[in-house]
Amino acid sequence: MLGDTPARDYGDKLEAFSRFAEPELRALIGELGIAPGMRVLDAGCGVGLVTAWLGDAVGLDLALAHARAARERVADVVVGDIARLPLRDAVFDLVWCANTIHHLPDPLAGVRELLRVLRPGGRVALVQSFLLPEMVFAWDERLEREVIAANRRYYREKYGLSERDVTGMRALVGLLRRAGVADVRARSVLIERIAPLSAADERYFVETVFAGYWGRRVQPYLTAEDWAEVQRLCDPEAPEYALRRPDFHYLQSLSMVVGERT
Ligand SMILES: C[S@@+](CC[C@H](N)C(=O)[O-])C[C@H]1O[C@@H](n2cnc3c(N)ncnc32)[C@H](O)[C@@H]1O
Known part of the structure; x- marks a missing residue:
């Protein structure tokens, strides 16, 4: 659905996100009570x-x-x-x-296949970022909304998806319940960073978010004024650079929905 193939490679982005969100990912993993000797599969391990x-x-x-x-x-690794x-x-x-x-x-068929390899009583944990809208420009909700909408439009057009296809990922709880999973629980954490950022977090925003996910991709969907402002906000050399503003405050949700194979 999102164009993944055996030949595709966006490993740099995956590595950057995992390193950026390591504390929050480890917090969710910590909730699963993984004990030595447990057999764990990371499906879509990047x-x-x-x-x-x-x-x-x-x-x-x-x-x-x-x-x-x-x-x-x-x-x-398989x-x-x-x-x-x-x-x-x-x-x-x-x-x-x-x-x-x-x-x-077919995500539902995918969940059923994950359940097939679980022993009865084993658990499946679906983890998903961005179930809530993220906050990037805390001081300018309108511009942030425009940039995020532009980025979504880019992806929708690239992969021929409808709005409903894109937002379908929100229905993780329903997905597990439809697959017949028992004892479904949900837990979300927030990835939250404020200025001053660590050098590693700043690099993540500049290289992975601003240049990698946004960049010129969003330009066609923004007005000339908004595009010019976004460029200034994302440019470490510009006086308007977002990441050195004292009011820089980033929020992103990271959710985990867990259930048990009956
Ligand atoms: C957005 S990445 C997430 C990777 C990893 N779970 C992480 O959190 O960094 C999605 C991953 O799933 C893999 N993938 C996509 N469709 C798949 C499929 N049908 N079977 C196995 N892996 C798949 C992609 O190659 C990619 O590595």
């Missing part, structure tokens, strides 16, 4: 940073470059499609699947 934080987990990804990067960090997992039935105690299930053409 470059494997989080897989390594999940204990002795097995990583699985469709993209060859991502799986290759994950193998540098994790002993057991190349495969969540829609048809190359794994036996009922072997895992926990499946972690972060920011991945909505990449599948």
Whole structure:
């Protein structure tokens, strides 16, 4: 649905986000009570940073470059499609699947496939960022809304998606319930950063968010004035640079929905 293929490689962005959100990701992982000896699968493991934080987990990804990067960090990485997992039935105690299930053409079938490889009583944890709108320009909600809408339009047009396709990822609770998962629970944390930022967080915003996710992609969907202002806000050399403003305050939600295979 979002154009993932075995040949696609956006490992740099995945690595940057995992490092940026490490405290919050580790907080969610901490809630899962992972004990030594538990068999854990990271489905859609990307470059494997989080897989390594999940204990002795097995990583699985469709993209060859991502799986290759994950193998540098994790002993057991499988190349495969969540829609048809190359794994036996009922072997895992926990499946972690972060920011991945909505990449599948049929997320419900994907969840059912994840359940197939869980033992009865095993748990599935779907993790998703941005269920709530993020806050980037705390002082200018209008401009922030325009930039985020422009970015969404870029992705919708690139992948031929409707608004409903894009927002479908919000329905994680319903997705698990429709798959027949028991004891569904939800837990969200906020990724929150204020000025002054650490050098690593500043680099993440400048390189991954401003240049990588926004950049020229948003220009066609903004007025000339808004585009000029966004460029100034995102430019470390400009006096208006957002990240050195004393009122810089960033918020992003990170949600985990967990349930049990009956
Ligand atoms: C947004 S990334 C998230 C990666 C990782 N979970 C993380 O949090 O960094 C989605 C990942 O799922 C993989 N992926 C997409 N569709 C997949 C599928 N059908 N089966 C397995 N992996 C898939 C992509 O290659 C990518 O690595």
